[in-house]
Amino acid sequence: MKQPMIDVASARAGAPTMATAFLSIRGVSRSFPAQHGGAPTVALQATDLTVAENDFITILGPSGCGKSTLLRIVAGLDHQTSGTVLLEDRAISGPGADRGMVFQSYTLFPWLTVRDNVCFGLRERGMPRAQQLEIADAYLAKVGLRGFEHHFPKQLSGGMQQRTAIARALANDPRMLLMDEPFGALDHQTRELMQELLLGIWEAERKTVLFVTHDIDEAVFMGSRVVVMSARPGRIKLDRKVPLGHPRHYSVKTSPEFAALKAELTEQVRVEVRAAQETAAAAH
Amino acid sequence: MTGEATTTMDAAPARAARSSGPPSASSASQPAHGVPATGPAVAAPEGDAPADAPRRAWLRPLVPIAAGPRLALGIAFFVVFVAFWSVATFGGFVGKTFLADPLTMLKSGWVLLTQMGFATDIGMTVWRVLGGFVVAALVALPLGIAMGTYKPIEAFFEPFVSFARYLPASAFIPLLILWAGIGEAQKLAVIFIGSFFQLVLMIAVAVGNTRRDLVEAAYTLGVGDSGLIRRVMLPGAAPEIAEILRMVLGWAWTYVIVAELIGASSGIGHMITDSQALLATDQIIFGIIVIGLIGLISDFAFKWFNRRLFPWAQLGR
Numbered sequence: 001m002k003q004p005m006i007d008v009a010s011a012r013a014g015a016p017t018m019a020t021a022f023l024s025i026r027g028v029s030r031s032f033p034a035q036h037g038g039a040p041t042v043a044l045q046a047t048d049l050t051v052a053e054n055d056f057i058t059i060l061g062p063s064g065c066g067k068s069t070l071l072r073i074v075a076g077l078d079h080q081t082s083g084t085v086l087l088e089d090r091a092i093s094g095p096g097a098d099r100g101m102v103f104q105s106y107t108l109f110p111w112l113t114v115r116d117n118v119c120f121g122l123r124e125r126g127m128p129r130a131q132q133l134e135i136a137d138a139y140l141a142k143v144g145l146r147g148f149e150h151h152f153p154k155q156l157s158g159g160m161q162q163r164t165a166i167a168r169a170l171a172n173d174p175r176m177l178l179m180d181e182p183f184g185a186l187d188h189q190t191r192e193l194m195q196e197l198l199l200g201i202w203e204a205e206r207k208t209v210l211f212v213t214h215d216i217d218e219a220v221f222m223g224s225r226v227v228v229m230s231a232r233p234g235r236i237k238l239d240r241k242v243p244l245g246h247p248r249h250y251s252v253k254t255s256p257e258f259a260a261l262k263a264e265l266t267e268q269v270r271v272e273v274r275a276a277q278e279t280a281a282a283a284h
Numbered sequence: 285m286t287g288e289a290t291t292t293m294d295a296a297p298a299r300a301a302r303s304s305g306p307p308s309a310s311s312a313s314q315p316a317h318g319v320p321a322t323g324p325a326v327a328a329p330e331g332d333a334p335a336d337a338p339r340r341a342w343l344r345p346l347v348p349i350a351a352g353p354r355l356a357l358g359i360a361f362f363v364v365f366v367a368f369w370s371v372a373t374f375g376g377f378v379g380k381t382f383l384a385d386p387l388t389m390l391k392s393g394w395v396l397l398t399q400m401g402f403a404t405d406i407g408m409t410v411w412r413v414l415g416g417f418v419v420a421a422l423v424a425l426p427l428g429i430a431m432g433t434y435k436p437i438e439a440f441f442e443p444f445v446s447f448a449r450y451l452p453a454s455a456f457i458p459l460l461i462l463w464a465g466i467g468e469a470q471k472l473a474v475i476f477i478g479s480f481f482q483l484v485l486m487i488a489v490a491v492g493n494t495r496r497d498l499v500e501a502a503y504t505l506g507v508g509d510s511g512l513i514r515r516v517m518l519p520g521a522a523p524e525i526a527e528i529l530r531m532v533l534g535w536a537w538t539y540v541i542v543a544e545l546i547g548a549s550s551g552i553g554h555m556i557t558d559s560q561a562l563l564a565t566d567q568i569i570f571g572i573i574v575i576g577l578i579g580l581i582s583d584f585a586f587k588w589f590n591r592r593l594f595p596w597a598q599l600g601r
Contacts, residue, residue: 077500097506107501111519111596121505124515154599165501172505 021086022053022208023074023176028083030069031233042233043069046083049227049236051176054206058213058223060265062273066234067212068180074210075101075178087175097121100169104181106161108153114140114164115149121172139167142201159190166198176208183218191215195222196250203247216265220258221248228268231276238268384566393570402555406574409540409551412468416475417536421529424483431484432491432521433513445484453478454542466547471540478539479532486532490524491517523590523597530586537579 030044044066051057061067072078074085076095085092087099100121108117118136127135140146143163153161162182169177182198183191199222202209213219219226220242228238243257252258341347349357366386372378373385384392396402431438453474464470494517502516544553552571559567591598 075500075504077503095500095503097504099504101501101504103497103501105497107495107497109498109502109516109520110599111522111594120502120515121507124506124511152596152599154596168505178504 021050022055022088023049023051023210024084024086024089025049025051025070025074026084026086028070028073028080028085030066030073030078031081044073044080045233045235047234047236051208051210053208056202056209056211056222056224057227058211058219058225059227059229060213060216060219060269061229061234062231062269062276063214064232064276065229065272066232067229070229070234071178071180071210071212075099077101097125097172098175099178100172100174100176101178101180102162102165102169102182104184106153106158106165106185108161108164108168110153112152113149114145114151114153114156117153117164118168118171120168135171136167139171140164142170143167143197157190159186159194162186162194163197166201170201170205170207174207176210179209179211181213182211184213184215191218192250198222199248214269216262216269217253220244220261220265221250221253226261226265228265229272231272231279237272238265240264380565381563382565384564384569389566389569389573392564392566393574396555396567396570405551405555406578409544409553409575410578412471412543412551413475413533413536413540415468416472416540417479417533419472420476420480420483420536424480424487425525428484428487429491429513429518431488432494433517438488438492441484442488445481449481449485451477451481453539457543457546461547466549471543471548471551474539474543475536479536482532482535483528486528487521487525490521490528493524494520523594526586526590526593530583530590533582533586534579537575541575 026048027046028044028048029042029046031040031042034040047070049057049070059067059070069078073080074087074092076092076099092099108114109120112120115133115136118139119132122132122135123129137146137149140149143166145160145163145167148156148160153164156164166182183194186194195218211219211222213222223242224246226238226240226242227236228240229235230237240261242261244252244255369383370386373380373383393402427441431441456477457470457474460470460473464473498516498520499512502512507515540551541553541556544551545557548554548557552575556568556571559565559571
């Protein structure tokens with residue numbers, strides 16, 4: 001905790017982007033209370049991150065680095081030990097419909113059909129049923145699930161369940177979308193198709209997205225900005241704009257720009273994974 | 285889904301029979317198809333797996349059974365059971381005083397039903413079980429849900445309920461007779477004590493086991509606390525709660541008979557006590573069988589109802 005902040009974010013603190021910040025994370029840290037007389041665990045060091053509206057930010061880091069913790073704090077599902085999170089200048093104090101989330105685990109409600117899952121948030125707002133269905137069917141069509149409206153989640157493959165989860169989050173029209181390794185449980189081929197699908201939807205709708213992943217290819221391909229986090233206790237050690245335009249075709253994965261950024265990030269993440277392993281070994 | 289499983293299981297014995305049959309028979313059947321080119325090609329993927337499977341494929345760990353054989357096996361044991369009973373009684377191995385034979389049992393059952401008003405006894409017993417159980421469920425449901433949802437409420441009630449559930453309901457009968465007399469209230473109270481505490485604890489656990497990731501997903505979709513209970517926790521726990529009700533109703537049946545053995549003037553349990561005085565084992569056995577049948581029927585009805593009510597819970601089982 002006493003370690004000086006040398007990350008990019010603090011250098012950006014006075015940057016003009018701060019004034020127009022959509023989401024502003026300031027000095028947010030998270031530590032868990034000590035157990036059995038040990039030292040408290042610091043999951044996340046004081047972190048600053050500023051997100052502009054309509055940006056797609058991917059957060060990359062080794063497992064256990066606190067990237068999911070950061071995302072859950074933004075979602076309001078976890079509470080920071082210090083610091084503030086402002087969404088459009090209002091402090092976040094708990095979960096809400098303005099921040100939709102897609103989880104790594106399959107979180108569709110098993111007792112609801114695909115369509116009713118997508119309607120879940122709309123119904124909570126008291127929207128008339130006809131309007132709910134119109135919105136739900138439009139998003140189900142966007143994620144390629146037309147014809148599956150009346151299926152139950154257990155009748156769908158993992159990829160289809162995650163597509164429904166994306167439709168459910170988007171149908172609620174949140175101000176921003178938080179994604180916690182949403183494709184982490186899918187096989188490689190499905191994952192690549194899902195990336196293209198999500199990117200296509202983002203290019204059309206330009207929602208602000210915070211996307212956590214440990215897959216470097218995914219981080220570069222999806223993001224307009226990639227943030228790399230250090231090993232636990234996590235902090236932001238690198239912040240790079242992705243030099244690739246939109247619309248992005250999957251063939252950019254073979255372009256020199258893609259390869260160059262991927263090489264740099266690979267090097268950075270590798271150092272952190274090593275560090276994490278050494279810390280774990282030292283603890284034993 | 286079940287249809288799919290049934291067809292694959294139907295195929296398995298057929299395959300086993302084919303592989304265990306004489307080789308000449310299987311080779312002779314192929315030219316009979318008249319299409320030698322497709323014959324082996326179709327047979328090949330089928331033949332792969334069972335080729336090295338052991339011959340006793342009908343008895344392997346955890347391998348499911350088809351609907352037909354399941355029913356047949358289930359009935360078969362009843363047949364075996366009655367056969368043993370018949371041999372023991374008709375064969376004279378057991379004295380009439382101790383065990384009536386099946387035919388005498390059926391005849392006295394008929395007499396009981398047609399001439400001695402046993403139907404009224406059955407009706408009384410059913411009403412007592414249902415009455416006591418419904419009252420217990422009506423109180424246990426809100427309390428169990430509140431305990432499963434709010435941890436302080438659980439902390440307040442749980443230790444006492446855990447203790448109370450080990451108090452044997454039948455041991456309360458003398459006290460209940462003292463407090464409520466030998467009327468219906470006493471019988472209902474026995475059923476209530478026997479099922480209420482079990483219901484509360486099990487319902488609280490079912491509700492408390494709501495998947496946390498679903499709770500979080502619901503919060504990010506904008507539900508508040510009451511919406512969470514109404515739209516996530518209750519529908520998620522509903523199939524398990526229905527299953528708990530079915531199970532505890534079965535237990536309530538054992539309590540009602542005990543309640544009727546003491547200080548009752550009607551009911552199946554009362555008939556059994558009366559028959560005991562007359563050494564009428566045929567009537568006792570008939571009474572026991574009637575209880576079993578009613579239990580079986582209510583169980584089936586409950587299961588059928590649960591399947592209709594929660595089709596999603598049957599998926600992926």
